[in-house]
Amino acid sequence: MIPMIDMARLLAERGVRVTFITTAVNASRITPIIDRVHQSHLPINFIELPFPAAEAGLPEGCKNWDLIPSKELYKNFFDALYLLRNPLEQHLKDLNPRPTCMINDMFNAWTTNVAKALNIRRLVFHGPSCIYLFCTYALQKHNIYEKVTDDAEEVIVPDLPTTVRVSIMHAPRWLNVPGFKQLRDEVLHAEETADGVVMNTFDDLEPMFVEAYKKMVGKDVWIIGPLCLYDKDFRSRIVRGNKLAAVDQDRMLS
Template sequence: MGSLPTLHFAIFPFLSQGHIIPLLHLSRLLRLRSAAVTIFTTAANSPPICAALADTDVSVVELPFPQHIQGLPPGVENTQNLPSNSFFIPFAKSTKLMQKSFEKALQTLNPPVSCIISDAFLGFTLHSAHKFNVPRLVFFGVGAFPSTMYQVLGREKPHAAAASLDEPFPIPGFPGLELTMNDFEPPYNEVAPSGPYVEFMEEQLASMAASHGMIVNTFYEMERRYVDYWDSKIGPKIYCAGPLCAVAPPRTAEEKLYVRFLDEKLAEGRPVLYIAFGTQAEVSPEQLREIALGLERSGVSFLWVLKSETVEFCPNFEERVRERGIVVREWVDQLEVLKHEGVCGFLSHCGWNSALEGITAGVPILALPFMAEQHLNARFLAEELGVGLRIMPTGGSVRGHVVAEEVERVVRELMCGERGAEARRKMAECGGAARGAMKEGGSSMGTLDLLIDEISGRRSRP
């Protein structure tokens, strides 16, 4: 009896850094399990992908990005290069025009494609999977908690009776859990949401529901309650395969200014707060000024990664804090920074990738969400898990302007206070569980093996 055909996974990430990076880690894991892996992307996104996978034999196929799309600036092939978030829908919709070139490329794969793993935003790949008679797995780049909460909100509408955006209401099926409409991104916090983004997401969710399953970058022990609910009441089945950042290969050590800074502060016995808000969040100069003033007044040492070319929102800020804080405008290896022994806190927008990197490194999180599902992530981290604290806006709402006094107070509490010490203890436990899930014999690795066996079973049937 001959050996089974080699499995071949076709992986198609959405064209956004936060969506691409975890799927590169997943590609490594699948390749280590003797599966062939091909990643599909565009010419502009290909170089960093190829560089990240240079030590593997994962294949990268370039597809042409649609040209002359109405409402979309020419030459943009990644969401991080969009002028603003208002361009997202035209960009996301344009990816549907890649279906023909994707399927043409699938025909050339050797061995033939066994399974398509595509981002949830690329719903058209379900039709491609049907054409090639292979299963489609959806990769969803957020955790089980926000995914489940949005589904419950849309189906059960527990917010219908709430008198205001900030009035707590109970979540059906989850005793003791209360949320507010402001925990959800507009327009989804409306009773009958509508608009272009809602229409786009409904299309993607319909494709997801008809898929074989959903790979989620999380681990079962952390989100058991929400994974079980999803599997029993929503579907398709969740495969917990994370945190995928735990298998990121170490980078070649480079002499960087920020690394020297961290080393110096460690030698001085001064713990450092790391601050980064991702690539997509649009933070106003006024809000950045309050954050800067709060950091200055807190007295803690910090490393702030900032997209802005200047800090004109707070004149002379860098000069005033130069003995204990630095602002970095170059690319930073965030996971390596978080793993540095001197980093003892992470002021984050609570994007899911950043949250998982903080958890994997065991660094407690100071939550300051801005957009998308980040407010729910902040709730989950600070209140459900207790692995961090939250900076709150004025006026008692979870949304709005954060003032310097609040930043100063909570930064000090995280770095020096009792609540920070408790968050650090809980994060150490959670981080250990996260790393354990990604070891051989861990829950996420076992789930990945189960998934591979399922796909192999499909291939072995006549």
């Protein structure tokens, strides 16, 4: 979420009117950042959507991924995300002027139908690197997970411009978690049908894999990272996220 708010600030500084939509719990974790945005008078509007935890069968107060008490409730959490569709669609309809583009992270694939219903261009935002995403999709595309029986066995990631070996135990497995097939298919479909992709990486870090990823997705890919360098104010950076930094800011500055 923090890279996305950095991106929102970058867009706003370039004259784009931005609406940042999140949940109340997420907003509470970035309150200092929101306060600084308001002080800067950037054209960013923050909207909080109520998170339907109870409607999705989640315990009271379980309104974020890191608050889920057991892995058996992971699916319920994603079910709750999908229940945000109608409130989000209504908010977007009420915006004036009407939005012209939507940027969402990969796990909010349900926004695909919202963008389609409102005829809004949609971009997918990725926080991880291009090599991570390429390996994730290549292993899934070639059914590597189904072919390997020993998780310690190293396999060569197909389609890469250089040889990369990875063991299944260290490979990204979120696309292959039992019971998440529908979510996996929707995430892949959301990227396939997106108007473009925004990446929090930079060309000098992984030029070979940036080009390989662009070729794989076959659409516009904007490399805009690293977004962590956007906020150069030390006091602002130590309050990013849901916990304060362990080291006192005044001790660091003295």
